[in-house]
Amino acid sequence: MPAELASIEYDELKALLAELGEPAFRAKQVLSWLARGYRPDEMTNIPLSLREKLSAYPFGGAEIIDERRSQKDDTLKFLFKLDDGNIVEGVLMSYSYGKTLCISSQVGCRMGCAFCASTLNGKVRDLTAGEMLSEVTAVERHIPTAADKKRTVTNIVMMGCGEPLDNYDNTIKFLKRATAADGLGISPRNISVSTCGIVPRIYSFTEDAPHITLCISLHAPNDELRRKTMPIANAYSLSELIPAAKHYADVTGRRVIFEYALIEGVNSSDDDAHELAKLLRGINCHVNLIPLNSVKERSLNGVTRGRAAQFAALLERLHVSATVRRELGTDIDGACGQLRNKHIGSQKEEGV
Numbered sequence: 001m002p003a004e005l006a007s008i009e010y011d012e013l014k015a016l017l018a019e020l021g022e023p024a025f026r027a028k029q030v031l032s033w034l035a036r037g038y039r040p041d042e043m044t045n046i047p048l049s050l051r052e053k054l055s056a057y058p059f060g061g062a063e064i065i066d067e068r069r070s071q072k073d074d075t076l077k078f079l080f081k082l083d084d085g086n087i088v089e090g091v092l093m094s095y096s097y098g099k100t101l102c103i104s105s106q107v108g109c110r111m112g113c114a115f116c117a118s119t120l121n122g123k124v125r126d127l128t129a130g131e132m133l134s135e136v137t138a139v140e141r142h143i144p145t146a147a148d149k150k151r152t153v154t155n156i157v158m159m160g161c162g163e164p165l166d167n168y169d170n171t172i173k174f175l176k177r178a179t180a181a182d183g184l185g186i187s188p189r190n191i192s193v194s195t196c197g198i199v200p201r202i203y204s205f206t207e208d209a210p211h212i213t214l215c216i217s218l219h220a221p222n223d224e225l226r227r228k229t230m231p232i233a234n235a236y237s238l239s240e241l242i243p244a245a246k247h248y249a250d251v252t253g254r255r256v257i258f259e260y261a262l263i264e265g266v267n268s269s270d271d272d273a274h275e276l277a278k279l280l281r282g283i284n285c286h287v288n289l290i291p292l293n294s295v296k297e298r299s300l301n302g303v304t305r306g307r308a309a310q311f312a313a314l315l316e317r318l319h320v321s322a323t324v325r326r327e328l329g330t331d332i333d334g335a336c337g338q339l340r341n342k343h344i345g346s347q348k349e350e351g352v
């Protein structure tokens with residue numbers, strides 16, 4: 001019995017159909033529906049009897065139940081309801097090259113980063129590969145593809161609720177289906193996975209997904225500072241994390257991306273920039289600077305864009321490639337976990 005239909009592979013589906021006494025040619029038809037996020041009862045060219053049989057299996061769906069559009073830019077934030085009622089969120093951002101969907105990999109998160117709203121109530125559970133795929137297909141079905149485009153979502157970043165490498169097997173399975181020609185068919189080069197720095201998993205990831213871009217949330221130039229905002233730094237020091245990042249870059253030939261949220265009065269001084277440049281010397285990398293989207297529950301504030309630009313310029317002068325990322329969706333609780341927490345909070349207020 002398949003774990004769920006949304007992430008089933010061709011061979012598994014063929015075996016399932018054989019078990020159900022159905023002809024093998026149905027596998028391609030059914031898979032084409034599944035890859036676009038359709039449930040069995042929506043598969044119009046499949047006989048009713050087979051649709052009914054397939055409906056008996058878990059699907060692994062994610063349905064859009066709320067949508068916020070930024071008034072400042074084209075960013076769209078979604079709340080997805082999973083089949084068991086859990087809620088996760090996603091953000092669709094528009095760029096000149098296409099649309100990037102940021103998806104969630106877990107309900108909540110157990111990593112405890114101080115600047116993150118997703119972790120405030122801990123981790124509830126991992127998402128399955130099918131649920132992650134369903135976040136993408138739900139958005140694709142919700143927003144019609146422009147006439148001159150092949151698809152709505154051109155890029156995926158795993159940077160929403162959850163730590164993807166803490167849900168390793170499902171993440172790898174998701175990546176396989178997301179890049180497969182008979183799955184979502186998205187180029188691996190257009191997919192990024194972000195980790196807070198689970199070192200052994202970075203080595204596994206380098207083996208298992210060498211074509212996917214790896215982003216590492218660094219957020220501090222030394223262990224002492226990093227431990228203040230990221231509990232993972234107690235488990236793995238920078239003397240372990242940085243060699244793992246270098247290993248990824250050396251083996252894959254791909255630049256590793258370091259995410260660095262600039263927090264006022266915490267990690268954004270000139271001295272911090274000098275220390276960061278020294279730490280990253282000799283690594284094929286790029287630093288994405290993000291003025292922190294303030295998290296009211298944590299009383300942490302981002303720096304101004306002017307200060308972020310100065311910090312980037314200083315890194316560049318120190319021979320570290322760096323850019324300031326556009327802050328998108330600041331008016332719609334764009335930071336990871338904020339909208340979901342609001343939704344859960346309002347349900348509690350209403351006694352749901």
Ligand code: SF4
Nearest residue numbers: 109111113116119162
């Ligand atoms: S930043 Fe990422 S790893 Fe850290 S708590 Fe938030 S979701 Fe988890």
